[in-house]
Amino acid sequence: MRNILIIGAGRSASSLIKYLLDKSEEEQLFLTVGDVNIKSANTLLNDHPNAKAMVLDVFHDKQRREAIDNADIVISMLPARYHIEVAKDCLEFGKNLVTASYISDEMLNLDSKVKSKELVFMNEIGLDPGIDHMSAMQVIDRIREKGGKMLLFESFCGGLVAPESDTNLWNYKFTWNPRNVVLAGQGGAAEFIQEGKYKYIPYHRLFRRTEFLDINGYGRFEGYANRNSLKYREIYGLEDILTLYRGTIRRVGFSKAWNMFVQLGMTDDSYRLQKTENMSYREFVNLFLPYSPTDAVELKLRHSLKIDQDDLMWDKLVELDIFNPNKKLGLKNATPAECLQKILMDKWMLEPEDKDMIVMYHKFGYELNGKKHQIDSNMVIKGDDQTFTAMAKTVGLPVAIATLKILNGEITTPGVQLPITKEVYEPILKELEAYGIIFKEYELDYLGYNPDNIYG
Numbered sequence: 001m002r003n004i005l006i007i008g009a010g011r012s013a014s015s016l017i018k019y020l021l022d023k024s025e026e027e028q029l030f031l032t033v034g035d036v037n038i039k040s041a042n043t044l045l046n047d048h049p050n051a052k053a054m055v056l057d058v059f060h061d062k063q064r065r066e067a068i069d070n071a072d073i074v075i076s077m078l079p080a081r082y083h084i085e086v087a088k089d090c091l092e093f094g095k096n097l098v099t100a101s102y103i104s105d106e107m108l109n110l111d112s113k114v115k116s117k118e119l120v121f122m123n124e125i126g127l128d129p130g131i132d133h134m135s136a137m138q139v140i141d142r143i144r145e146k147g148g149k150m151l152l153f154e155s156f157c158g159g160l161v162a163p164e165s166d167t168n169l170w171n172y173k174f175t176w177n178p179r180n181v182v183l184a185g186q187g188g189a190a191e192f193i194q195e196g197k198y199k200y201i202p203y204h205r206l207f208r209r210t211e212f213l214d215i216n217g218y219g220r221f222e223g224y225a226n227r228n229s230l231k232y233r234e235i236y237g238l239e240d241i242l243t244l245y246r247g248t249i250r251r252v253g254f255s256k257a258w259n260m261f262v263q264l265g266m267t268d269d270s271y272r273l274q275k276t277e278n279m280s281y282r283e284f285v286n287l288f289l290p291y292s293p294t295d296a297v298e299l300k301l302r303h304s305l306k307i308d309q310d311d312l313m314w315d316k317l318v319e320l321d322i323f324n325p326n327k328k329l330g331l332k333n334a335t336p337a338e339c340l341q342k343i344l345m346d347k348w349m350l351e352p353e354d355k356d357m358i359v360m361y362h363k364f365g366y367e368l369n370g371k372k373h374q375i376d377s378n379m380v381i382k383g384d385d386q387t388f389t390a391m392a393k394t395v396g397l398p399v400a401i402a403t404l405k406i407l408n409g410e411i412t413t414p415g416v417q418l419p420i421t422k423e424v425y426e427p428i429l430k431e432l433e434a435y436g437i438i439f440k441e442y443e444l445d446y447l448g449y450n451p452d453n454i455y456g
Contacts, residue, residue: 001028001029001030001050002027002028002029002030002072002073002407003030003031003032003070003071003072004020004029004030004031004032004071004072004073004074004075004403004407005032005034005067005068005070005071005073005074005075006020006031006032006033006034006075006077007034007035007056007058007064007067007074007075007076007077007078007086008034008035008076008077008078009033009034009035009037009040009041009044009053009077010035010040010077011176011389011391011392012077012100012126012391012392012395012396013033013044013077013392013396014044014387014388014389014392014396015388015392015393015395015396015397015400016075016077016392016395016396016397016399016400017031017033017044017045017051017396018044018388019396019397019400019401020400020403020404021045021048021050021051023404024048024050024051025050027404027407027408029050029404030050030051030052031045031048031050031051031052032051032052032053032054032067032070032071033045033051033052033053033054034053034054034055034056034067035053035055035056036055036056036057038053038054038055041053041054054067058078058082058085058086059085064085064086064089065089065093068086068089068090068093068095069089069093071095072095072407073095073096073097073098073403073406073407074086074090074095074096074097074098075097075098075099075399075403076097076098076099077099077100077399079101080099080101080102080104081104083099083101083104083107084104084106084107087107087110087121088110090119090121091110091113091114091117091119094117094119095119096119096120096121096122096406096407097119097120097121097122098122098123098125098399098402098403098406099122099123099124099125099399100123100124100125100126100127100129100130100395100398100399101123101124101126101129102123102124102129103123103124103416103418107121107123107416108416110416111415111416114414114415114416115414115415117414118414119414120406120411120412120413120414120415120417121415121416121417122402122406122411122417122418122419122424123416123417123418124418124419125398125399125402125418125419125424125428126394126395126396126398126399127157127358127360127391127394127395127398128157128360129418130394130395130398130399130419131360131379131394131398131432131437132155132157132360132362133235133418133419133420133425134398134419134420134424134425134428134429135360135362135377135379135425135429135439136153136155136236136362137236137419137420137421137425138425138426138429139362139364139375139377139441140153140236140237140238140364141422143364143366143368143375146368147368147369148366148367148368148373149366149367149368150238150240150241150364150365150366151241151242151243151365151366151367151372151446152241152242152243152244152363152364152365152366152374153232153236153238153241153243153244153245153362153363153364153365154211154243154244154245154246154247154361154362154363155245155246155247155360155361155362155363156211156213156221156223156246156247156248156249156359156360156361156362157248157249157358157359157360157361158221158223158248158249158250158358158359159175159176159356159357159358159390159391160172160175160249160250160251160356160357160358160359161173161175161350161354161355161356161357162354162355162356162357162382162383162390163218163357164355165350165351165353165354165355165356166251168319168347168348169312169315169316169319170254170257170316170319170348171250171251171253171254172250172251172254172348173348173349173350173354173356174344174345174348174349174350175350175356175357175389175390175391176391178341178344178345178348179337179341181344182267182269182337182340182341182344183267183269183337184248185203185206185207185224185227186203186267186269187227188203188227188228189201189202189203189227190206190224190225190226190227190228190229191227191228191229191230192225192229192230192243192244192245192246193229193230193233193241193242193243193244193245194242194243194245195242195243196242196243198230201225203262204262204263206224206225206262207224207255207256207258207259207262208255208256208259209224209225210222210223210224210255211223211245211247212252213249213361215359215361215378215380216378216440216442217380218359218380220252221249221250221251221252221359221361222249222250222251222252222253222254222255223247223248223249223250223361224247224248224250224255225245225246225247226246226247226248229244229245229246230244232244232246235418235420236420243365249359249360249361253312256313257313257316260305260307260313260317261340263305264288264304264305265288265336266288266336266337266339266340267336267337267340268335268336268337269335269336269337269338270335271335271336272333272334272335273287273333273334273335273336273339274333275333276329276331276332276333276334276339277328277329277330277331277332277333278328278329279328279329279339280324280325280326280327280328280329281321281322281323281324281325281327281328281329281343282297282322282323282324282325283325284322284329284339284343285297285301285322285323286300287336288336289301289304290304297323298323301317302314319347320343320344320346320347321343321346321347322343327346329342329343330342350386352386354386355382355383355384355385355389355390356382356383356389356390356391357380357381357382357383357390358379358380358381358390358391358394359378359379359380360378360379360380360439361376361377361378362375362376362377362378362439363375363376363377364376364377365446365447372446373443373446374443374444374445374446374447375441375442375443375444376441376442376444377439377440377441377442378439378440379437379438379439379440381393381394381436381437393435393437394437397432397435397437398419398428398432401427401428401431401432402419402424402428405427405428410427411423411424
């Protein structure tokens with residue numbers, strides 16, 4: 001039996017583990033799933049004979065090193081900042097490594113040593129990053145092979161709630177890490193290039209500069225800019241491209257409503273508030289409003305945000321129950337962002353019967369034989385249930401498929417890398433089709449970057 005070590009049994013690991021267990025007899029695989037919470041690992045393994053769970057604390061050096069030394073290949077499903085310790089051990093013991101996270105500078109610094117040992121350290125092989133890279137490069141390479149010149153590339157992805165589970169005015173529920181949603185867009189201005197002009201959107205304007213996207217069969221969405229689109233010019237070989245823009249997908253109207261929290265300062269994570277443990281939701285809201293001995297919190301908020309009582313924006317705020325004087329935050333000396341997250345988690349968590357949905361959208365503009373062309377490519381995936389979510393499927397399956405192909409010697413190019421070569425993306429995308437992860441392409445008249453799609 002060939003031993004696969006999976007470190008981390010969180011929400012994204014369900015489809016990954018099921019895929020490898022389903023292949024375990026045919027491929028002679030034995031899975032060891034390590035997590036600080038062994039109950040999570042045991043639940044996903046379901047007493048399968050070709051697998052075992054173990055308590056594994058990534059900060060316990062002896063425990064971690066022994067587990068890696070005993071493996072034939074290692075999958076790290078830990079938070080990105082913890083991969084480096086696993087990577088160093090894999091390098092020392094000569095083990096291939098697979099992660100779904102962005103390549104950190106520390107990981108990239110291992111590249112020459114990884115190549116010298118002829119190891120494969122495959123990163124960014126989940127959903128976004130992952131499927132976005134592979135599906136984009138497949139079309140870009142096809143255009144180049146025909147002799148086309150890339151003019152425009154836009155790419156958007158979002159984790160959303162499926163239409164049948166969409167039951168609130170925000171058209172949104174948490175399908176992934178709530179903290180990442182609250183902090184989205186912070187840490188610097190969004191950078192992109194539009195018709196050859198560099199453009200920047202500071203955080204305080206980010207959610208009022210959105211592009212509309214229409215997905216056949218699912219209606220209209222909106223996308224706001226990711227922080228740094230420009231780095232993908234080099235990654236995708238698009239140094240001369242005129243327009244390059246990457247963003248996050250939400251239902252139309254979400255960003256305008258979310259901007260209320262941004263303008264009030266509720267998404268700030270840079271400082272801690274006092275006495276939040278016993279603070280009510282209503283008192284939290286009042287922290288960000290001017291003092292008045294007579295005016296109610298509701299009146300001050302409407303005045304501050306310039307919204308009317310019959311405005312949909314007001315209904316969205318009321319729906320969150322943020323003016324409740326009895327609900328307590330229960331967080332000690334929390335940041336504004338942590339307090340907001342707690343309030344939103346009361347209302348936006350998926351119910352047991354709810355399903356999530358992943359939407360990915362690419363737009364390619366190119367010139368061929370003197371004529372301009374456009375291809376729109378999109379993917380929509382719905383989850384099965386709360387264990388096998390669309391997010392778990394689209395993150396976990398590419399990781400699992402890549403792991404098996406590395407183990408079987410089908411992916412051999414050594415180094416710290418991401419899945420942008422044909423050796424990697426062609427077989428993985430082909431196999432993903434069997435699991436319903438399919439992109440639909442549409443040939444359109446070339447429109448370029450349409451400024452009419454931008455408001456704010």
